[in-house]
Amino acid sequence: MSSAMPRPRSLTPDRIASAALTVIDRDGLAGFTMRAVATELSMSAMALYRYVDDRGELERLVVEGVLDRIDTDPPDPELPWADRVTIMVGRMRAAVAAHPAIASLVPVHRHRSRAVLRWTETVLGLLTEAGLTGQRRVVALRGLLSYLLGAIQLEHLGPLAGPGTAVLAELAPEAFPYLADTARTARHISPDAEFDGGLALFLRGLADPPRPRPG
Amino acid sequence: MSSAMPRPRSLTPDRIASAALTVIDRDGLAGFTMRAVATELSMSAMALYRYVDDRGELERLVVEGVLDRIDTDPPDPELPWADRVTIMVGRMRAAVAAHPAIASLVPVHRHRSRAVLRWTETVLGLLTEAGLTGQRRVVALRGLLSYLLGAIQLEHLGPLAGPGTAVLAELAPEAFPYLADTARTARHISPDAEFDGGLALFLRGLADPPRPRPG
DNA sequence: CCTGTAGGCGTACGACGTATACCTACGAGG
């Protein structure tokens, strides 16, 4: 039985993730390359493979590195549950917004983050507090997540106040009256107002238990 | 002034888009390659560039080809507006679900489709009918779109009843009680029930005008 | 027929992910 322990590892997953993030923040997703990350670490491209199986695992490390910074402690219990859900959702959005170029990687790799597990557990607690259980709670969680991830992506692809909306405001004359009017209005809505407004709609739907409408 | 008109074009955008879709449906997004599409059209790779500026434009054609199949006529006016919104949203979801591999391309290229303009105009009409105008209508539309695109993507990445959920149901013992319980419940929810349930929550939030809660 | 435009193709270049084979730094046992 030989011992003979060789040279120790010089890199940690955190160090790798942060080097990759540096590249992504500087050059965008298109510049996110095995070679670029290796260079950022002052290594040859192949050296990276001593720490990572393939590109997918590197992406996973990046997403994990970003999401693991989320504060998953339950917010102040004095607040109404809807406000606390808003805070939790806002924390995840903020974490991604700090590195907007990774938006499209998040849905693919989010499972792997332990912080996401804790985040989900906390949110589920809040939904339970709101009176939801069983299938209704599952649907609520998944709906929240769909909205969150969709909104993050749309926001990154082009904010409501951006040029895409401006095009709509002009290109659609009499054929699309609602669209033209809406596009003009949209130019004055901040990303935060847009996000919080949509989330509030969803939460209001959660708050009212299903019952026949009066009248 | 010379005339001299040369050989006519042998391909239409539709023909190109459908060839690309054939490739994507057969080999997935990873197999979606300039060369593969050209081969599908019985052409050399470079011939494709007589019809398309670059890969981005080919992607655009694909998304356009899928979304332009959406029926954008307003649904039966006898139905409540919420049901009609559900129908409109469902049509977009169905169009993408027919080629699930393109899910991640849709948010990027959706603007370019004329059908999406018509779809949006119709939905805006329904929202107006629901009493929404101005910024509230913008937020409602954008929220709907965020939910729709997020849900489509999550669904394609792994349905609620899939193995990812199964892992959660086992991996999370006492540390994540809500998560474990929720994952077990989630295994019995169909994609349609999940989608419609989340959408209904959002629509219920739209239906109730903002007012102080009683009590 | 001729002519010019544009369709179509062959080749090639640089960048990507990564398999393979090699050299080497280093911690433990003697």
Place this chain on the structure above:
DNA sequence: CCTCGTAGGTATACGTCGTACGCCTACAGG
């Protein structure tokens, strides 16, 4: 100290990608 074996790090190379460039050629006018 010296050895020794493991694992870190590198150089090279292969196959594939998107696509620039230049050539040939089919074809609708005159």
